Amino acid sequence: xxxxxxxxxxxxxxxxxxxxxxxxxxxxxxxxxxxxxxxxxxxxxxxxxxxxxxxxxxxxxxxxxxxxxxxxxxxxxxxxxxxxxxxxxxxxxxxxxxxxxxxxxxxxxxxxxxxxxxxxxxxxxxxxxxxxxxxxxxxxxxxxxxxxxxxxxxxxxxxxxxxxxxxxxxxxxxxxxxxxxxxxxxxxxxxxxxxxxxxxxxxxxxxxxxxxxxxxxxxxxxxxxxxxxxxxxxxxxxxxxxxxxxxx
Numbered sequence: 001x002x003x004x005x006x007x008x009x010x011x012x013x014x015x016x017x018x019x020x021x022x023x024x025x026x027x028x029x030x031x032x033x034x035x036x037x038x039x040x041x042x043x044x045x046x047x048x049x050x051x052x053x054x055x056x057x058x059x060x061x062x063x064x065x066x067x068x069x070x071x072x073x074x075x076x077x078x079x080x081x082x083x084x085x086x087x088x089x090x091x092x093x094x095x096x097x098x099x100x101x102x103x104x105x106x107x108x109x110x111x112x113x114x115x116x117x118x119x120x121x122x123x124x125x126x127x128x129x130x131x132x133x134x135x136x137x138x139x140x141x142x143x144x145x146x147x148x149x150x151x152x153x154x155x156x157x158x159x160x161x162x163x164x165x166x167x168x169x170x171x172x173x174x175x176x177x178x179x180x181x182x183x184x185x186x187x188x189x190x191x192x193x194x195x196x197x198x199x200x201x202x203x204x205x206x207x208x209x210x211x212x213x214x215x216x217x218x219x220x221x222x223x224x225x226x227x228x229x230x231x232x233x234x235x236x237x238x239x240x241x242x243x244x245x246x247x248x
Contacts, residue, residue: 002021002025005021006018006021006022009021014046015046015049015053016045016046016047016048016049016050017042017043017045017046017049019045019049020041020042020045020046021042054126055123055124058123058126058127058128058129059120059123061128061129061130062119062120062123062129062130062131063130063131063132064116064119064120064131065112065116065131065133065166066112066113066116066117067116067120068113068114068116068117068119068120069117069120069121070086070087070090070117070118070120070121072117073086073110073113073114073117074110079110079231082229082231085227085229086114086118086229089101089118089227090117090118090121092118092121092122092125092127092162094193094227095122095127095161095162095193097193098190098191098192098193098225099193099225099226099227100193100194100195100196100222100223100225100226100227101115101118101193101194101195101196101226101227101228101229102195102196102198102202102222102223102226102227102228102229103115103195103196103197103198103229103231104197104198104199104200104201104202104228104229104230104231105199105230105231105232106199106232107199109231109232110231111166111197111198111231112166112167112197114231115131115164115166115195115197116131116164118195119131119162119164119195122161122162127161127162128159128160128161128162129160129161129162129163129164130156130157130160130162130163130164131164131166132157132163132164132165132166133166133167134165134166134167134168134169134170135167135170135171137165138173138176138177138180138181140153141153141154141180142176142177142180154183154184154187157184157187157188158184158187158188158191158192160192161192161193162192162193162194162195163184163188163192163193163194163195164194164195164197165194165195165196165197166197167197167198167199168196168197168198168200168205168208169198169199169200169204169205169208170199172207172208172209172210173208173209173210174210175210175211177210178209178210178211178214178215178218179214181209181218182214182217182218185218185221185222186217186221189221194222196222201230202223202228202230205219206219
């Protein structure tokens with residue numbers, strides 16, 4: 001009878017219940033439970049299993065650059081100044097409010113890692129997140145225009161609760177890329193949150209976008225409700241390298 005129950009649970013894709021039930025058979029852990037307690041235990045096991053699988057699926061779909069956690073962010077030195085702001089962002093209420101986040105600062109200071117850590121946190125809270133490197137994003141969407149999958153790609157991006165656009169402004173955007181960015185931002189404006197990381201100060205972003213009128217429209221939508229953090233200090237990469245040298 002137990003095998004029949006397990007087979008039916010598996011057919012119904014109740015994998016959390018299957019594992020809990022198997023464990024109980026091996027350990028006789030359910031012997032002392034009432035029927036209500038048994039039912040509660042199985043339901044909680046299934047709930048936890050589905051939550052964990054949804055979280056793992058969200059992480060895979062986000063395609064993060066780093067496997068980063070908020071708890072692992074280093075706030076030593078100059079970063080201590082930004083600790084409270086970063087931890088407030090990590091509660092992800094800005095996503096609920098449809099607000100944007102802009103991280104700027106020199107290379108190696110940890111913008112991408114912090115953005116990825118907040119993205120991971122958002123996934124754990126059930127938000128849909130997508131990480132995109134700027135150059136790869138526009139290259140892929142340009143190719144999508146050629147094979148007629150462009151609207152499908154835009155629709156996928158629009159549905160993300162948080163879109164992370166990393167390394168924005170390393171190269172100026174050509175006319176086509178500027179138009180694509182305008183469509184992305186227009187689709188998300190007031191409905192979803194977008195996070196940018198950039199080595200270029202926000203005041204110079206107008207120079208990145210090819211046409212002034214498009215630049216005005218894009219930046220007006222990005223900046224007006226954005227949390228802006230301009231990170232300053234030594235390169236975390238260099239600090240890590242120096243620490244490794246000293247330890248050796």
